Amino acid sequence: MVFHKRLEYGSTGCQVPVMIRVPKSARGKRSVRKKVEDQMCAFDLLATVAGELLSEKQNLSTPNKLVETSLPGAPKGIAKEERNTEKKIKSEPYDQGSCNESTLVSEDSVELQISYQFAEQTHSPKATFSGPASMCLKSHEFDKDGCSGQSSIDGNNSRNRPPELIPWKCSTEEQSLGHSESCEVDGEHVIKTVSPNGSAKDRGSNRMQCPKGMPNGDPMEMDVKPTAIVSSDSSVEVPLSCNYVARDGTFSKSRVGVEHVDRDEEDNSSGCTHPSVMASKAARVQRIGDGRVRKLLAMKYWKVASAASKDGEFCNTNAEMKPFFRSRKLCYTRQRSQRTSFKRRKMHNCYPISASGGRIKEDSVSVSLGNHGLKREVSNSSATLHGGDKPSCQKGDFRVQLSIKSFKVPELFVEIPETATVGSLKRTVMEAVTAILGGGLRVGVLLQGKKVRDDSKTLLQAGISHDDKIDNLGFMLEPNPTQAPPPVESQEHPHLLLPCDVVEPLNRIPPSAAVTSNLGPFGASPGPPLTSTVNCLESDHDSVHSPATALLQEKTTANSRALVAVPAMDVEALAIVPLRKSKRSELVQRRIRRPFSVSEVEALVQAVEKLGTGRWRDVKLRAFDNAKHRTYVDLKDKWKTLVHTAKISPQQRRGEPVPQELLDRVLAANTYWSQQQAKLQVKPPPTEACLLL
DNA sequence: CTTAGGG
DNA sequence: CCCTAAG
Structure with missing residues (x-):
């Protein structure tokens, strides 16, 4: 065998x-x-x-x-x-x-x-x-x-x-x-x-x-x-x-x-x-x-x-x-x-x-x-x-x-x-x-x-x-x-580079973000231009650094420019062999939770206003293209929660408060697009009917 | 792969 | 966020 x-x-x-x-x-x-x-x-x-x-x-x-x-x-x-x-x-x-x-x-x-x-x-x-x-x-x-x-x-x-x-x-x-x-x-x-x-x-x-x-x-x-x-x-x-x-x-x-x-x-x-x-x-x-x-x-x-x-x-x-x-x-x-x-x-x-x-x-x-x-x-x-x-x-x-x-x-x-x-x-x-x-x-x-x-x-x-x-x-x-x-x-880096240290090239701004000419129903939406917002969103500045990362960096720093000889240890860390299909729960580690910032919410809202619901991939591309950690599913989910949040009383809301203004827009956009969808659903029939006739 | 929804 | 069924 x-x-x-x-x-x-x-x-x-x-x-x-x-x-x-x-x-x-x-x-x-x-x-x-x-x-x-x-x-x-x-x-x-x-x-x-x-x-x-x-x-x-x-x-x-x-x-x-x-x-x-x-x-x-x-x-x-x-x-x-x-x-x-x-x-x-x-x-x-x-x-x-x-x-x-x-x-x-x-x-x-x-x-x-x-x-x-x-x-x-x-x-x-x-x-x-x-x-x-x-x-x-x-x-x-x-x-x-x-x-x-x-x-x-x-x-x-x-x-x-x-x-x-x-x-x-x-x-x-x-x-x-x-x-x-x-x-x-x-x-x-x-x-x-x-x-x-x-x-x-x-x-x-x-x-x-x-x-x-x-x-x-x-x-x-x-x-x-x-x-x-x-x-x-x-x-x-x-x-x-x-x-x-x-x-x-x-x-x-x-x-x-x-x-x-x-x-x-x-x-x-x-x-x-x-x-x-x-x-x-x-x-x-x-x-x-x-x-x-x-x-x-x-x-x-x-x-x-x-x-x-x-x-x-x-x-x-x-x-x-x-x-x-x-x-x-x-x-x-x-x-x-x-x-x-x-x-x-x-x-x-x-x-x-x-x-x-x-x-x-x-x-x-x-x-x-x-x-x-x-x-x-x-x-x-x-x-x-x-x-x-x-x-x-x-x-x-x-x-x-x-x-x-x-x-x-x-x-x-x-x-x-x-x-x-x-x-x-x-x-x-x-x-x-x-x-x-x-x-x-x-x-x-x-x-x-x-x-x-x-x-x-x-x-x-x-x-x-x-x-x-x-x-x-x-x-x-x-x-x-x-x-x-x-x-x-x-060799240690002279200094650890933090995300913030990095200069973000302008070119990082997604074209779409920059171009806002083609506005949808909410094109004239109130609020600051998205451009800036979007940019922020894209970057991972707000990303959360895992403890491990921090630790690592710390250590690195400590060892900087020094020859470090460490005795080998029998660490059993490298291994990994699958053993049996165990519960999936154990297998998968959830992604860390990364609450949406207000700016992200705004970007999302703006994108949805323009693109409508149901086009999450586009939304993602448009407003979160550079935010690797936000998948279109995430955006969709966020929208879902936003809508929910908008409908509940402020007292019931948790987490970083989202400006009411944004919530209002969420509601409005949600309503608008819901209607659009409804129309689409209804429209077809008539057309068909006509054709048949 | 995307969406849409439930969990 | 995850997971999945659907498309």
């Missing part, structure tokens, strides 16, 4: 396919854990050498140097790493030819959500940003490309192409500046930010990213087709299988930038970490660029590792993080698309476990358990790959085969000035990813939502058997206690 599980490292993020086979008789979870951990090397791919680089950091005097050092020197770090795994370690991970043997992590699908500061911030506990611009990598999936030549691989070469092989360039310019090095992989994904100080992380990233053969990072050299970018949902996940670790050397566990926090709630039944903890952790991890870029890595913590996947939560979060673009249309589109993805994600997360049926969704892999028949992964390429090895393993004793499709990496929060270059953005993101992946992870095993602590038990004893339904088996990633992360230099 094969367990196909999708491990979520955090709620979102990198997904790394992993396949594990463990004899049923194996010594308990330990075995499983070990296996999984071994697979974790995948993560190291990304993080790679960062750790090593860190150590060298001090030696680096200039970015350039750094680059040079890192690229060619890749092997060094590798050598150190001593991973006992079945993977082959290739001395030349970057060799293009190595593709066959190693699996690489590709940034195949990187879903970047960018939200500018004015945009609403996340409500999730880990919410973190407050800078001029913040970006949240909603889901970063680093799929391991199955490079293994073994089984037939999907025809899609691009996908299989190992990231490492991907050409990338390091912009000289940036390097010289010392701010950042821009390395582009395929020009599509990128990633890395280098602070002037050249944090180890950066270097690590570079190294990791730059193929050995391309010391200079000559982009042109490898004209590898960019890996396909797949949305997280649809990313192709390829099992790592054995190949996986090929690059092992390369991937020494680098804990770049990841710091561990004291473990405190180690055992949440769900294995979740306290928000505070997480926050602190994130804070530590956070690295600030040249002072202009500040990145926060927040690991969403999976409160519920055990509870069913908390996708809901994530979904919500995601929703909140809809990318925010200046272009309204674009923005909108994006929102929509994202929303879709959320849903999908939700599905994935929720169902993975139900896998008894085998494959669940195309891309989601979930666990397939099965009985003897072994459910193979059905999905895409991964399935193919798996097929190859499985059979051999099945003979004789019952074996529990686990195929971890992917691990997810928590959401990444990044802050970056709007003036930053795209290149720096990419770098920043990479850095964030690296920090997470390079932290040194270990695997925890969850069974029915409970952590299995006894490593000595056999799988059977633990209840993990080949013929059992394993849908409740989960894995979680947690910081590896044994591997203390290298010191991370956290």
Whole structure:
């Protein structure tokens, strides 16, 4: 049987396919854990050498140097790493030819959500940003490309192409500046930010990213087709299988930038970490660029590792993080698309476990358990790959085969000035990813939502058997206690940028807001011009900052410009594996409540006066286009409450009082549009009648 | 995806 | 705010 599980490292993020086979008789979870951990090397791919680089950091005097050092020197770090795994370690991970043997992590699908500061911030506990611009990598999936030549691989070469092989360039310019090095992989994904100080992380990233053969990072050299970018949902996940670790050397566990926090709630039944903890952790991890870029890595913590996947939560979060673009249309589109993805994600997360049926969704892999028949992964390429090895393993004793499709990496929060270059953005993101992946992870095993602590038990004893339904088996990633992360230099931003600090460009004003010429019935509505109001609404200034965010920022500040080495702790925060479909209530975290301000109400009223009820999407676009946190449903609901409020006595009203004037308008508009609707309802008949006649 | 409504 | 049925 094969367990196909999708491990979520955090709620979102990198997904790394992993396949594990463990004899049923194996010594308990330990075995499983070990296996999984071994697979974790995948993560190291990304993080790679960062750790090593860190150590060298001090030696680096200039970015350039750094680059040079890192690229060619890749092997060094590798050598150190001593991973006992079945993977082959290739001395030349970057060799293009190595593709066959190693699996690489590709940034195949990187879903970047960018939200500018004015945009609403996340409500999730880990919410973190407050800078001029913040970006949240909603889901970063680093799929391991199955490079293994073994089984037939999907025809899609691009996908299989190992990231490492991907050409990338390091912009000289940036390097010289010392701010950042821009390395582009395929020009599509990128990633890395280098602070002037050249944090180890950066270097690590570079190294990791730059193929050995391309010391200079000559982009042109490898004209590898960019890996396909797949949305997280649809990313192709390829099992790592054995190949996986090929690059092992390369991937020494680098804990770049990841710091561990004291473990405190180690055992949440769900294995979740306290928000505070997480926050602190994130804070530590956070690295600030040249002072202009500040990145926060927040690991969403999976409160519920055990509870069913908390996708809901994530979904919500995601929703909140809809990318925010200046272009309204674009923005909108994006929102929509994202929303879709959320849903999908939700599905994935929720169902993975139900896998008894085998494959669940195309891309989601979930666990397939099965009985003897072994459910193979059905999905895409991964399935193919798996097929190859499985059979051999099945003979004789019952074996529990686990195929971890992917691990997810928590959401990444990044802050970056709007003036930053795209290149720096990419770098920043990479850095964030690296920090997470390079932290040194270990695997925890969850069974029915409970952590299995006894490593000595056999799988059977633990209840993990080949013929059992394993849908409740989960894995979680947690910081590896044994591997203390290298010191991370956290460069603090000179000052934390608060939303207020950001200057909102005028262009942010939605055209519609500015143009009020076409007034509806209420066009001449009393009150100040909406323009200003609208603008205010759009921004997220009034957004509520979650405690976590605040905490994070605080911590960050504290650590600013200091090298902070924190011993790894066995925090079980990173994990998240869906366990069973539990009550949805547990899964989803409600969005935080954000009462409408008077200005918002006014904008809403004005929009409705003009557009009428029943056109919430338009209302949203018109007056709340930039208010990411206000969905059209929210607006509709608000209108509903406004109408209600308007009808009740002032004494009965609660919350921030809404000017009577506005309420009057609400009532008037409501009445007006109700009539309009009524008319429409009535009109048709006559027409029809006429036609008939 | 949007709407419309109930919860 | 959430959730859902409908369209």
